[in-house]
Amino acid sequence: ACFLKPETSNSSESASxxxxxxxxxxxxxxxADGPGYTKTVGFCRGKQTWSHGALWxxxxxxxxxxxxxxxxxxNPDCGAYDRPDQVGAQECCLFRAGSTxxxxxxxACFLKPETSNSSESxxxxxxxxxxxxxxxxxxxxxxxxxxxxRNKVMSGVHDGAYGSGDLTLSALAAEGIKNxxxxxxxxxxxxxxxxxxxxxxxxxxxxxxxxxxxxxxxxRAKISSASWWSWSNNIVSPLVLGSPNKRKQYSxxxxxxxxQHNGIDIPSGNVYFFGDRRENIPPFAHLGLNAKEISCASRxxxxxxGSRMVGYCGATPEEIVAEKGVVSC
Numbered sequence: 001a002c003f004l005k006p007e008t009s010n011s012s013e014s015a016s017x018x019x020x021x022x023x024x025x026x027x028x029x030x031x032a033d034g035p036g037y038t039k040t041v042g043f044c045r046g047k048q049t050w051s052h053g054a055l056w057x058x059x060x061x062x063x064x065x066x067x068x069x070x071x072x073x074x075n076p077d078c079g080a081y082d083r084p085d086q087v088g089a090q091e092c093c094l095f096r097a098g099s100t101x102x103x104x105x106x107x108a109c110f111l112k113p114e115t116s117n118s119s120e121s122x123x124x125x126x127x128x129x130x131x132x133x134x135x136x137x138x139x140x141x142x143x144x145x146x147x148x149x150r151n152k153v154m155s156g157v158h159d160g161a162y163g164s165g166d167l168t169l170s171a172l173a174a175e176g177i178k179n180x181x182x183x184x185x186x187x188x189x190x191x192x193x194x195x196x197x198x199x200x201x202x203x204x205x206x207x208x209x210x211x212x213x214x215x216x217x218x219x220r221a222k223i224s225s226a227s228w229w230s231w232s233n234n235i236v237s238p239l240v241l242g243s244p245n246k247r248k249q250y251s252x253x254x255x256x257x258x259x260q261h262n263g264i265d266i267p268s269g270n271v272y273f274f275g276d277r278r279e280n281i282p283p284f285a286h287l288g289l290n291a292k293e294i295s296c297a298s299r300x301x302x303x304x305x306g307s308r309m310v311g312y313c314g315a316t317p318e319e320i321v322a323e324k325g326v327v328s329c
Contacts, residue, residue, distance in 0.1 A: 037069060037110040040101030044082040044109035045214065047125055048096035049181050054317075056082075058093040068092035072112060082109040102214050127215075129259065129266045130182035130320075131238075131252050133275035134191040135161035136295060138173040138210055140314035142166055148298065148313035150174065157201040161193050162303060162310065167202050170295075170314025173210045180320035182272070186264065187216040188238035188255040190248050190273065195229065195241055203229060211239075223262055245277060249284045249291070256289075274320060276311030278328065285326045294319040296329035 050057045060071040065083065072078040072094055079097030083089055085108040101109035132138055140151040142165025150171035159167035177183065189195075189211070196202030207227060220226045228237035232244070235254040243251040252273050259266050268288045275281065276295040284291035295311025296319065303310055 037112060040109045040111065041085075041107075042082075042101035042104040042109060043107050043214075044080045044093070044095040044099040045102040045184060046080070046095060046097075046099030047181075047184055048079075048098055050077075050096065054179050055099075055181070055183055056093040056095055058091075060092040060094065062090035063092040064088075064090060068094075069110065072110075078112070080109055080111040082107055084108075104214075126270055127264055127266050128182075128185035128270040128272070128322075129188060129256060130177070130185045131188035131190050131255060131271065131273045132177075132315075133248075133273075133277065133280070134189060134195055134206070135193050136170075136276040136300070136311040137274060137315050138170055138206065140168050140170045140298075141300070141312050142168050144168065144313075150316070151313060154201075154205055157196075157205055159196065159202055162300070167196075167205060169205075169210065170316070172294075172315035172317050172320060175317050176212070177210065177320070178213045180317050181322050182320055183213050185213060185215065185270075185272075186219065186238070186259060186266065187211050187213055188240070188252070190240045190243050190251045190255065190275075192243055192245055192248075192277075193241065198229075207239075219262075219264075226262075246279055246283055248273070248275070248280050249287050249289060252284070252289055253287050269324065272322060274315060276314065278309055281326055281328050290322075290324055290326070292319070292321075292323055292327040293329045 049055055060068060063071060068081045068083055071092060072081045075094060077096060078094045080095040080099040082093050083091050085106055100111060139159060140148045142159055142163050143153055145151050145153060152169040152174035154167040154169060157167040159165060195206060225237045229239045229241055230237045231242045232240055232251050235258060238255045238258055240251045240255060256266055256271055271289045273284060273289060273291040274294050278293060281291045281293045294315040295313060298311060298313035299308035300310050300312045301308060
């Protein structure tokens with residue numbers, strides 16, 4: 001549950017305006033000193049991240065409701081906290097101002113009184129889109145978790161990109177896109193490869209375990225084509241394959257157009273592409289889209305004559321930040 005600060009007379013209106021497909025209700029508590037936290041339904045979600053890059057800070061640990069509220073009160077940067085919506089739960093995660101509940105049952109988000117107005121303005125913020133390359137971005141070198149200890153081997157799922165072996169998720173894919181700022185955004189894929197081919201286990205893993213954010217999950221439940229795989233010469237979904245290197249920016253722009261066609265207008269400046277292949281990043285400047293090279297600390301020293309053209313371990317969560325413009329390693 002997510003609790004909003006009391007000053008917001010329109011806290012209910014603000015919570016329901018957030019970009020989700022569920023309706024959020026609010027309850028404001030009153031203390032002897034005046035209005036208390038406002039309770040909204042669901043996980044707290046907002047736009048501001050903590051210094052470590054995540055939306056939440058669960059360092060307070062196992063606290064009851066009173067302890068979690070005290071922890072938020074003691075932190076001047078805390079605008080809300082969430083926890084399981086049940087008596088006796090011992091869990092506490094803090095969030096920045098502007099957060100509110102996203103509507104999921106079983107969780108409550110409590111907003112500080114002072115931050116209710118900022119929550120309303122946050123909910124009217126324009127949507128964002130994160131688009132990811134697959135090979136050596138969402139994945140790493142097959143089966144190598146010695147060089148890449150945060151990666152995760154998906155045994156029995158074949159990956160034939162840049163070698164052959166078990167599909168191995170990068171640290172980003174293994175630990176969760178939703179744990180970065182992209183957890184607030186819609187998602188897309190733009191890859192030169194084929195994600196293992198039609199009806200592959202690799203595609204199933206990517207869709208069911210990696211490409212997960214509340215907004216994208218809700219969209220997939222509502223629009224079937226949000227889960228389709230498209231080829232770059234006929235883009236009818238946000239998951240694009242066979243996109244030529246150095247021309248991926250055009251596929252990403254087409255993904256943005258697909259969202260617009262489905263009633264979601266995402267400004268160019270709110271589109272972020274993340275990929276490991278060095279030559280694919282600079283061309284994004286031409287269309288005014290943001291692009292960032294990732295897997296900077298781990299480059300493949302064997303492929304392409306040792307030029308380090310592509311990544312090795314793939315993306316880490318720490319690299320997924322909302323940097324504007326074109327950023328190379």
